[in-house]
Amino acid sequence: xxxxDGFSYADLAQEVGIRKASIHHHFxxxxxxxxALLERYxxxxxxxxxxxxxxxxxxxxxxxxxxxxxxxxxxxxxxxxLCVAFSPGRDSLSDPVLxxxxxxxxxxxxxxxxxxxxxxxxxxxxxxAAPQAEAAACLALLxxxxxxxxxxxxxxxxxxxxxxxxxxxx
Amino acid sequence: xxxxDGFSYADLAQEVGIRKASIHHHFxxxxxxxxALLERYxxxxxxxxxxxxxxxxxxxxxxxxxxxxxxxxxxxxxxxxLCVAFSPGRDSLSDPVLxxxxxxxxxxxxxxxxxxxxxxxxxxxxxxAAPQAEAAACLALLxxxxxxxxxxxxxxxxxxxxxxxxxxxx
DNA sequence: TTCAGCCTACCTACTATATGGTAGGCACTA
DNA sequence: TAGTGCCTACCATATAGTAGGTAGGCTGAA
Numbered sequence: 001x002x003x004x005d006g007f008s009y010a011d012l013a014q015e016v017g018i019r020k021a022s023i024h025h026h027f028x029x030x031x032x033x034x035x036a037l038l039e040r041y042x043x044x045x046x047x048x049x050x051x052x053x054x055x056x057x058x059x060x061x062x063x064x065x066x067x068x069x070x071x072x073x074x075x076x077x078x079x080x081x082l083c084v085a086f087s088p089g090r091d092s093l094s095d096p097v098l099x100x101x102x103x104x105x106x107x108x109x110x111x112x113x114x115x116x117x118x119x120x121x122x123x124x125x126x127x128x129a130a131p132q133a134e135a136a137a138c139l140a141l142l143x144x145x146x147x148x149x150x151x152x153x154x155x156x157x158x159x160x161x162x163x164x165x166x167x168x169x170x
Numbered sequence: 171x172x173x174x175d176g177f178s179y180a181d182l183a184q185e186v187g188i189r190k191a192s193i194h195h196h197f198x199x200x201x202x203x204x205x206a207l208l209e210r211y212x213x214x215x216x217x218x219x220x221x222x223x224x225x226x227x228x229x230x231x232x233x234x235x236x237x238x239x240x241x242x243x244x245x246x247x248x249x250x251x252l253c254v255a256f257s258p259g260r261d262s263l264s265d266p267v268l269x270x271x272x273x274x275x276x277x278x279x280x281x282x283x284x285x286x287x288x289x290x291x292x293x294x295x296x297x298x299a300a301p302q303a304e305a306a307a308c309l310a311l312l313x314x315x316x317x318x319x320x321x322x323x324x325x326x327x328x329x330x331x332x333x334x335x336x337x338x339x340x
Numbered sequence: 341t342t343c344a345g346c347c348t349a350c351c352t353a354c355t356a357t358a359t360g361g362t363a364g365g366c367a368c369t370a
Numbered sequence: 371t372a373g374t375g376c377c378t379a380c381c382a383t384a385t386a387g388t389a390g391g392t393a394g395g396c397t398g399a400a
Binding site for chain 3: 188196
Binding site for chain 2: 102
């Protein structure tokens, strides 16, 4: 998986084990393919967030699970989440794809804002400033941490970047 | 400027106003071109860090200037720093380019670690945890913040992401 | 001083390959 | 039968790159 520009029908075809033209049949343009991939990714991620909130009662536990989701997505430094992969090449992206990116961001910020609000209330996250500001910082931190781990193909880069955030979880 | 894979001799030729083949003359392969670009970027950035440290006596002021450097590099959301642009496509990068990425990261972490150490001492940054952990988090935060601003082509995404960090500066 | 050689920085013209895509077809299942 | 999911064969264009060339400036030697 490269960035958007390095992402090709040929690579995907090889990965899935069908011919390139077959993918074209289902997704006539690269833009429609990217949109579908990103929408699927976003929906799955939303389900993951719901699941986290359901299974964990405290903000600290939710945040820890969220960090883990990002870390697991790294697959040892081989992958990053689709939003991180696609964002640098945003000028190549169609409007519907950009919309998906935006929705992903909004959904993440909303979820995290609630977590930080809860964290302030239940005391399971220490030193919570304004919850929305914390949410924006947290999302940026994780995307950047994925980037660093990806560049170095080394998960410990991610771990180093989130250590302070983790230490705030009670 | 796309990611690495979307970065082409043709684009650069147009930008610089000479023919593609002329660039090939100076940089025979894309890898050598990327390496030269990244090395130049890294050296300039190191000079910027030196300049900041020279002009600002307190850690808080240094950190603020550092944040500003990243924000200015966004050019209103049109650009991100080379390391952010190249990292997702890291599998396409040659070893010397990867080395430059690594050096950039190390140089940033080292500089930021000193800033956070100083911040602890001079009190100009509040609640400093382990300086090296703070440094790793800060770098990730800024790279992620650039990504978010780039995706939305909107500098306020960056501002939102770094607000908490800024509030810690005295 | 002049000239030849070298260097630098650009050029035109071309190439092999990969990309996103098109057109038409086959096979299987409900 | 119709629809779905795959296929082969092909195409136009963009990419990274190759080969050979020109022009101007500089330097050193005669």
